[in-house]
Amino acid sequence: MTEVTQTIEIQVDSREVLDERLDDAVRGLQQLAMTTGTQGILLTRHKAGHYTAALSDQVPFGMTRELVH
Numbered sequence: 518m519t520e521v522t523q524t525i526e527i528q529v530d531s532r533e534v535l536d537e538r539l540d541d542a543v544r545g546l547q548q549l550a551m552t553t554g555t556q557g558i559l560l561t562r563h564k565a566g567h568y569t570a571a572l573s574d575q576v577p578f579g580m581t582r583e584l585v586h
Contacts, residue, residue: 523546523549523571525542525545525546525570525571526567526569527542527568527569527570528568529566535566535568539560539568539570542560543560543570546558546572549572554578555574555578556573556574556576556578557572557577557578558572558573558580558581558582559571559572559573559575559576559581559582559583559584560583560584561584561585562583563586564586
C-alpha cells in the first residue's frame with residue numbers, strides 16, 4: 518500500500534491571510550488525498566498564527582478535522 522504524507526506549515530500575522538492560506542492548503546491536500554482515498558486532512562493550531570495542515574491516517578477520507586495544541 519502506498520502512503521502519501523504531506524504537511525504544509527502556515528505562519529501568518531492576520532486573520533484574512535490565515536483564512537486564505539488554510540483554504541489553499543486544504544484544497545491542495547484534497548487533491549493529494551484523492552490519489553489514495555485513504556487519508557483525511559488534519560489542521561493543527563500550534564500557537565497564534567502558526568498552523569499545520571497535513572494528510573492523516575487518523576482522519577477518515579473525505580473529512581477535515583481541527584486540533585488545537
